[in-house]
Amino acid sequence: xxxxxxxxxxxxxxxxxxxxxxxxxxxxxxxxxxxxxxxxxxxxxxxxxxxxxxxxxxxxxxxxxxxxxxxxxxxxxxxxxxxxxxxxxxxxxxxxxxxxxxxxxxxxxxxxxxxxxxxxxxxxxxxxxxxxxxxxxxxxxxxxxxxxxxxxxxxxxxxxxxxxxxxxxxxxxxxxxxxxxxxxxxxxx
Amino acid sequence: xxxxxxxxxxxxxxxxxxxxxxxxxxxxxxxxxxxxxxxxxxxxxxxxxxxxxxxxxxxxxxxxxxxxxxxxxxxxxxxxxxxxxxxxxxxxxxxxxxxxxxxxxxxxxxxxxxxxxxxxx
Amino acid sequence: xxxxxxxxxxxxxxxxxxxxxxxxxxxxxxxxxxxxxxxxxxxxxxxxxxxxxxxxxxxxxxxxxxxxxxxxxxxxxxxxxxxxxxxxxxxxxxxxxxxxxxxxxxxxxxxxxxxxxxxxxxxxxxxxxxxxxxxxxxxxxxxxxxxxxxxxxxxxxxxxxxxxxxxxxxxxxxxxxxxxxxxxxxxxxxxxxxxxxxxxxxxxxxxxxxxxxxxxxxxxxxxxxxxxxxxxxxxxxxxxxxxxxxxxxxxxxxxxxxxxxxxxxxxxxxxxxxxxxxxxxxxxxxxxxxxxxxxxxxxxxxxxxxxxxxxxxxxxxxxxxxxxxxxxxxxxxxxxxxxxxxxxxxxxxxxxxxxxxxxxxxxxxxxxxxxxxxxxxxx
Numbered sequence: 073x074x075x076x077x078x079x080x081x082x083x084x085x086x087x088x089x090x091x092x093x094x095x096x097x098x099x100x101x102x103x104x105x106x107x108x109x110x111x112x113x114x115x116x117x118x119x120x121x122x123x124x125x126x127x128x129x130x131x132x133x134x135x136x137x138x139x140x141x142x143x144x145x146x147x148x149x150x151x152x153x154x155x156x157x158x159x160x161x162x163x164x165x166x167x168x169x170x171x172x173x174x175x176x177x178x179x180x181x182x183x184x185x186x187x188x189x190x191x192x193x194x195x196x197x198x199x200x201x202x203x204x205x206x207x208x209x210x211x212x213x214x215x216x217x218x219x220x221x222x223x224x225x226x227x228x229x230x231x232x233x234x235x236x237x238x239x240x241x242x243x244x245x246x247x248x249x250x251x252x253x254x255x256x257x258x259x260x261x
Numbered sequence: 262x263x264x265x266x267x268x269x270x271x272x273x274x275x276x277x278x279x280x281x282x283x284x285x286x287x288x289x290x291x292x293x294x295x296x297x298x299x300x301x302x303x304x305x306x307x308x309x310x311x312x313x314x315x316x317x318x319x320x321x322x323x324x325x326x327x328x329x330x331x332x333x334x335x336x337x338x339x340x341x342x343x344x345x346x347x348x349x350x351x352x353x354x355x356x357x358x359x360x361x362x363x364x365x366x367x368x369x370x371x372x373x374x375x376x377x378x379x380x381x382x
Numbered sequence: 383x384x385x386x387x388x389x390x391x392x393x394x395x396x397x398x399x400x401x402x403x404x405x406x407x408x409x410x411x412x413x414x415x416x417x418x419x420x421x422x423x424x425x426x427x428x429x430x431x432x433x434x435x436x437x438x439x440x441x442x443x444x445x446x447x448x449x450x451x452x453x454x455x456x457x458x459x460x461x462x463x464x465x466x467x468x469x470x471x472x473x474x475x476x477x478x479x480x481x482x483x484x485x486x487x488x489x490x491x492x493x494x495x496x497x498x499x500x501x502x503x504x505x506x507x508x509x510x511x512x513x514x515x516x517x518x519x520x521x522x523x524x525x526x527x528x529x530x531x532x533x534x535x536x537x538x539x540x541x542x543x544x545x546x547x548x549x550x551x552x553x554x555x556x557x558x559x560x561x562x563x564x565x566x567x568x569x570x571x572x573x574x575x576x577x578x579x580x581x582x583x584x585x586x587x588x589x590x591x592x593x594x595x596x597x598x599x600x601x602x603x604x605x606x607x608x609x610x611x612x613x614x615x616x617x618x619x620x621x622x623x624x625x626x627x628x629x630x631x632x633x634x635x636x637x638x639x640x641x642x643x644x645x646x647x648x649x650x651x652x653x654x655x656x657x658x659x660x661x662x663x664x665x666x667x668x669x670x671x672x673x674x675x676x677x678x679x680x681x682x683x684x685x686x687x688x689x690x691x692x693x694x695x696x697x698x699x700x701x702x703x704x705x706x707x708x709x710x711x712x713x714x715x716x717x718x719x720x721x722x723x724x725x726x727x728x729x730x731x732x733x734x735x736x737x738x739x740x741x742x743x744x745x746x747x748x749x750x751x752x753x754x755x756x757x758x759x760x761x
Contacts, residue, residue: 119269124516129339136527137332144328147538148320216516221343236365239333243369246329247378250322266399271513275407279489283482290643294466331557338564348572352760379737
């Protein structure tokens with residue numbers, strides 16, 4: 073067993089364990105930090121799978137930007153753990169979490185993946201000969217970043233342009249939310 | 262003959278060594294320093310006077326807005342990096358494509374500028 | 383004795399990758415760890431000269447005063463032996479963790495800098511960049527993005543409202559300028575066609591601009607250079623952007639509850655980041671470890687008749703490292719000079735500069751450079 077496979081397994085197990093640890097934390101900041109750890113481990117796993125761009129983007133965007141929002145909000149609200157006591161599970165919540173577990177199990181098995189995610193097998197997991205509709209597979213020879221870029225800008229052009237509108241909507245939404253009358257709790261500048 | 266190891270191995274080694282150094286410094290300081298606690302030293306520091314109020318106060322929502330806007334523009338930057346590495350291959354098709362993308366985001370930027378979301382923070 | 387020597391050589395030969403990596407990382411770490419003490423001395427002496435006084439010049443070793451170079455050594459020893467207290471009211475785990483984050487991230491970020499081109503040892507060619515990933519200098523951005531948490535955690539865990547405010551403000555400042563930083567480097571990516579720093583240095587030594595200027599990034603895209611240098615100051619929390627740790631306001635901001643070695647770990651991280659970002663600037667804009675008009679291949683060719691082929695690469699690599707450090711030293715000098723010359727920005731001014739001035743200028747620069755390069759190259 074070479075080091076790469078061993079590291080991958082260790083990272084995978086650690087990520088799952090840390091996720092379980094995350095939901096049992098008393099302080100929300102601890103949970104956020106643990107989640108950052110999980111994201112970093114995921115990035116490492118992406119790297120070991122030769123998805124180099126995804127690994128870098130995972131850390132820069134997910135661990136370095138999205139988690140910053142989480143951490144900022146948690147620190148903004150500054151709530152002590154006593155005020156965050158959970159008030160008990162409702163029936164609806166139990167049903168939804170059960171559904172979540174079912175979906176997770178399905179996604180983890182080949183049958184489930186085939187059922188839920190047709191088409192994903194063709195996305196870059198094979199060579200360009202067997203998936204000719206792709207300009208270039210993301211795992212083709214050469215630099216991963218360039219391959220991802222080629223795939224994005226040629227094959228997924230419309231998705232790319234639509235992303236800009238998605239981001240625009242998010243920008244407007246964020247400003248509207250934080251600028252509502254009375255949303256300013258400015259104790260300090 | 263060039264040697265080839267997994268490119269992420271150096272990161273792992275460097276992380277372990279860095280942790281060793283930083284952790285070692287912390288532990289060394291803990292072991293080497295005297296221990297003379299007294300209440301004044303251990304209390305909250307507020308310019309030498311006794312603290313007024315707790316640290317549990319709510320802060321401005323501007324931080325949240327800054328962080329959210331950071332995410333959105335960071336995502337845009339990442340996509341632009343993808344385009345930049347393939348600049349020569351994509352030629353004008355790529356430039357126009359990205360111009361539309363950036364254009365939409367500039368509209369968003371002008372919106373937040375005029376809305377005053379970037380003010381006083 | 384011979385057998386073990388033979389076995390050692392055998393082991394080294396078959397594990398060249400691993401051994402050379404550890405060697406490169408060790409060199410980079412040694413450099414990073416020397417930056418903080420040297421910069422402390424430089425800052426205090428340079429500040430003194432700017433302020434028409436002398437600065438520390440008494441601490442010496444064995445009677446040699448040496449312009450006060452013993453001062454950082456004395457400071458380090460003092461900090462180690464100071465009382466390491468953990469105040470009662472802090473969140474213990476994060477209080478201890480918080481200084482380690484920027485220190486480790488700073489030490490990790492420096493691994494992405496190419497220290498030289500390559501050396502040849504016993505037939506193996508070794509690339510002198512400790513961390514050489516497909517994503518190129520995005521690795522550096524990733525490490526600095528993670529470094530933001532050290533500041534936020536320090537502020538929050540101190541359970542002190544001024545520290546929390548300082549920490550949040552410092553983090554908000556860092557992320558705001560990270561945007562402009564990333565956008566400023568974008569034109570360089572499509573100018574040189576690669577994300578890899580070694581590739582960028584190589585592209586800068588390839589040709590001459592207009593026949594006489596070296597093909598450096600600073601001549602190709604001066605606005606990018608200016609934006610990047612300004613955001614570099616903001617990223618490292620240095621004046622004029624150091625409100626978060628400013629001594630006159632908020633006491634020491636997010637650092638207020640930290641003492642002795644924990645405090646110095648923050649500054650280790652800060653100086654390492656300064657060095658790393660300055661090195662990034664030289665590699666992208668100033669030709670990195672290459673001497674202008676005298677590429678390393680030429681130096682190797684000149685030296686090979688004198689010493690043999692492999693030692694020629696070693697000497698050239700040393701020269702390259704010296705050149706890199708000299709160029710970085712220019713920026714470190716600039717850091718200190720600016721610190722004691724410009725007044726500090728107010729926080730709202732600071733954020734305004736980041737979002738309302740730097741960001742649109744970087745975007746416009748990107749669009750203009752794209753059009754220019756498109757017209758020049760694609761028609």
